[in-house]
Amino acid sequence: MIKTIYQAFFLCIVPYFLQAQFIINSPMTRSVIQRNAANRAQLTIAGKAPGTAATIEARLIPMVVGQGTPSDWTLVATVNNDQTFRGTLPALGGWYRLEIRAKSATTVVADTAVNRVGVGEVFVIAGQSNAQGGIATDVPPAIDDRVSCIDFFQRDQIDTQTFPFLFSHVSAGASIGPSNAPYLWGILGDSLTKRLNVPILFLGAAQGGSNSTEWANSAAAAPITLPYQRVSATLLYYISRLGMRAILWHQGESDSGISEQTYFNNVNSLITKSRQQLSHSRLAWLVSRASYISGATNSQVISAQNRLSHEVADVYAGPATDGLIGPDNRVDDIHFGGQGLVRVANLWNQSLTDLFFSQSIPFTPSADTIWTDAGWQAVTSGTAFSSLQRVGYRYESSSHNFFLLVGSSSPVEGRLERLDSGDFTDTSWSVLSPTASSGYANPGFSDYGYLRFYAPGGVSPGRYRLSVRPVGDKGTGYQLETVLHDFRNTLFIGNEPTPPVQQGDLVIGSNLDLPQANFAAPGSVGNFVVNVFEVAGLPTSTGNVQLTITVPVGYTLAFAPTLTSINVSGGDHNPIVVTNGQWKVSQSVGARQLTLTMNLGAFIRGGGKSSLGFNITRTSANSGSTSFISVNAKDDLTTSYDDNQSSNVYVRIISGL
Incomplete structure (x- = not known):
C-alpha cells in the first residue's frame, strides 16, 4: 500500500476565493468558528456558482492527519436563480481544507477549496497594557499553524467601517486586531492547541493605561466610547459571526486608590454589558488577579477581582500575576517581557482548565448571522501575480516611519503613492530588499520576505496606494489603496504555502x-x-x-x-x-x-x-x-x-x- 499526497496552493483574493468564476465568500482562510459543548459547529458556505451549476457539495479534510475529523461530500445548498448559494456544513473541532464542488445533476462542473478553516476556540482579550502588549520587543511567534488573529491595529479610534475579515497566523510581528500586539498570546495559543487539538483565534480589545472607571463609564455612555468601544465593536462585528468562548480580562494596575466595591461594580457592569450585547447571559469571563505596578500592589483590587469569580455567575479566576516581579519578568517593573511572557502565558493556560472548558457555555452564532464576507477590504486594481503571497506595512504615525512589506516566492518591486492632498514625492518603483539582508531584520517581518524602508518624516498620515509587481515587469502592478494605521497591518493574503494534504x-x-x-x-x-x-x-x-x-x-x-x-x-x-x-x-x-x-x-x-x-x-x-x-x-x-x-x-x- 502506498499512501499518496499532493501539494496544493490556492489564491485568496480578499474577500473572495475564486476559481473559474466559482466564488467562495464564506468561510475565509484561517478563520476559526467557535465550537459548542459537543465539539461541533455549523460552517456557513456561501458564494456564487458557475452558470450551469444546480447544487453545491462540500467536505472537510484535516490539514494534518489527526487534527480534525474528515467528512464526506455533503449537499449544502441549492443554487439560486442569480447563481448565489448559501448553506451549512456540520463540522467537528479541527483545522481543515474545505473542498467545495458545484454540480449539474451528477456532473461536477467546477471545484475549489479553502485551506486552513478552523473549528475551535475564540477568545477576546481586554484590559490594559499587560493585556494589550506592545512594550516587549523580543516576542516569540506562535509555532503552531493553528493560532490565528486578524492582523490590523486601530490605536486612537475604532472605525468598524475599516474592520477587515482577513485572518493571519500569530507571527512575531502580527497585530492582534483590532487593538493588541502579539505579546504573550502566541505562546498561550501554542499551549492551547497542544492541549485541545483545535485551532485558536485571538481578537485584541485592550487599551493601555486604562482604569476600571474609564471602562465602566465608556460602556454606559451613549454612544459607547473608548476604551469599552474596543470590546463592543469586536463583539458586534466579529463575535456575532464567529462565536467565542470567553473574554480574557487583565487589568488593575492603573486603579490605585480605588475601593474594593467600586472596582467590583465597574468590572461587573462590563460583564453585564457584554452579555447584553450578545444576548448571551452566560458569556464567560476570566478575570486576572493583577494590581502590581512599580513595586506596589493593591489589596482592594485583588479582593474585588477574587469576588468577581466567586460571586458573579460564569466568571472564572484568571492568573494571579502580582508575584511575577524582577527584571527577568518585567522589563520596566510594570510590563512583562522575556521569561515573564512565558510565565504569564503558562499561568493563563493553567487558568483555562479542563473544568472551565466543560462548564463554560460558549456563544455560538446562528447560521443567519455567520457572514464572513462583510469585511472592509483595501481598494484594489490590477491582478495579483502568482508568486505574490501577502502585502502589508508597518507604520509609526508619530515618527512617520514606514515599511512596505511583501511576501513573495520571487523578487519584487514596489512603490508608494499619496492619494489625498498631503505632500509625498518618493513615488518611484524600486526593487525591494530581502528582509533577512536588509539591515531591518525585525522579527516582526519574518513572514514577509521583502521590504522597503521609508525614513522617518517622509510618510505622513493619510491615504496611500501600495503597488507591487515582479522584478522586470513594466506594468502598474497589483495595487492596494488604504488609509494608514499604526503598527503592522496586512492588506492582502494570496498564495500562502500549505502543507501536503493526505489522500x-x-x-x-x-x-x-x-x-x-x-x-x-x-x-x-x-x-x-x-x-x-x-x-x-x-x-x-x-x-x-x-x-x-x-x-x-x-x-x-x-x-x-x-x-x-x-x-x-x-x-x-x-x-x-x-x-x-x-x-x-x-x-x-x-x-x-x-x-x-x-x-x-x-x-x-x-x-x-x-x-x-x-x-x-x-x-x-x-x-x-x-x-x-x-x-x-x-x-x-x-x-x-x-x-x-x-x-x-x-x-x-x-x-x-
Whole structure:
C-alpha cells in the first residue's frame, strides 16, 4: 500500500476565493468558528456558482492527519436563480481544507477549496497594557499553524467601517486586531492547541493605561466610547459571526486608590454589558488577579477581582500575576517581557482548565448571522501575480516611519503613492530588499520576505496606494489603496504555502472471501464476498468509488442490490453481513463482468470497509480447468480520491472439478 499526497496552493483574493468564476465568500482562510459543548459547529458556505451549476457539495479534510475529523461530500445548498448559494456544513473541532464542488445533476462542473478553516476556540482579550502588549520587543511567534488573529491595529479610534475579515497566523510581528500586539498570546495559543487539538483565534480589545472607571463609564455612555468601544465593536462585528468562548480580562494596575466595591461594580457592569450585547447571559469571563505596578500592589483590587469569580455567575479566576516581579519578568517593573511572557502565558493556560472548558457555555452564532464576507477590504486594481503571497506595512504615525512589506516566492518591486492632498514625492518603483539582508531584520517581518524602508518624516498620515509587481515587469502592478494605521497591518493574503494534504487509499488486498473455490459440476454456485477497505483514515468521495469484478469464460456472475447477508461457500463465520444496498450496477459485459458504483450519498468511512456479496455459477467450464477471478477497486476517472491503484487489484484462482 502506498499512501499518496499532493501539494496544493490556492489564491485568496480578499474577500473572495475564486476559481473559474466559482466564488467562495464564506468561510475565509484561517478563520476559526467557535465550537459548542459537543465539539461541533455549523460552517456557513456561501458564494456564487458557475452558470450551469444546480447544487453545491462540500467536505472537510484535516490539514494534518489527526487534527480534525474528515467528512464526506455533503449537499449544502441549492443554487439560486442569480447563481448565489448559501448553506451549512456540520463540522467537528479541527483545522481543515474545505473542498467545495458545484454540480449539474451528477456532473461536477467546477471545484475549489479553502485551506486552513478552523473549528475551535475564540477568545477576546481586554484590559490594559499587560493585556494589550506592545512594550516587549523580543516576542516569540506562535509555532503552531493553528493560532490565528486578524492582523490590523486601530490605536486612537475604532472605525468598524475599516474592520477587515482577513485572518493571519500569530507571527512575531502580527497585530492582534483590532487593538493588541502579539505579546504573550502566541505562546498561550501554542499551549492551547497542544492541549485541545483545535485551532485558536485571538481578537485584541485592550487599551493601555486604562482604569476600571474609564471602562465602566465608556460602556454606559451613549454612544459607547473608548476604551469599552474596543470590546463592543469586536463583539458586534466579529463575535456575532464567529462565536467565542470567553473574554480574557487583565487589568488593575492603573486603579490605585480605588475601593474594593467600586472596582467590583465597574468590572461587573462590563460583564453585564457584554452579555447584553450578545444576548448571551452566560458569556464567560476570566478575570486576572493583577494590581502590581512599580513595586506596589493593591489589596482592594485583588479582593474585588477574587469576588468577581466567586460571586458573579460564569466568571472564572484568571492568573494571579502580582508575584511575577524582577527584571527577568518585567522589563520596566510594570510590563512583562522575556521569561515573564512565558510565565504569564503558562499561568493563563493553567487558568483555562479542563473544568472551565466543560462548564463554560460558549456563544455560538446562528447560521443567519455567520457572514464572513462583510469585511472592509483595501481598494484594489490590477491582478495579483502568482508568486505574490501577502502585502502589508508597518507604520509609526508619530515618527512617520514606514515599511512596505511583501511576501513573495520571487523578487519584487514596489512603490508608494499619496492619494489625498498631503505632500509625498518618493513615488518611484524600486526593487525591494530581502528582509533577512536588509539591515531591518525585525522579527516582526519574518513572514514577509521583502521590504522597503521609508525614513522617518517622509510618510505622513493619510491615504496611500501600495503597488507591487515582479522584478522586470513594466506594468502598474497589483495595487492596494488604504488609509494608514499604526503598527503592522496586512492588506492582502494570496498564495500562502500549505502543507501536503493526505489522500485516501482503497485496498482490496487478499480480502476476497471464497474459501471453497472449487466448482464441482456445471450449474454449481459459489457465494463470495469482496471487502473494500479504506486504510488512510479519510472517507471516500460520495458515489465515486467503483468496483469491477470479472469471472473467466465458462462462469457467470450475479449481484443482488437487495442482499443484506450471504453464506460464503465454505466459510466459517456465516452468515456474513453485506452492504449491497450501497451499490448499483453501472456497467456489465455479458454475464462475466460487472462494474458497480456506490450510490450517491453512500461512502466508505475513514478506516472502514464495505462488503459486497456475489454469486458465481459454473456454466461451461471444463472439468479440471483452472481460471481466475479478478477484482479492481478505484475512484472515478478523475482519481480525485485515490490515485494509488497498486493496492486496489486482487486475483483469485477458481477451479472446475
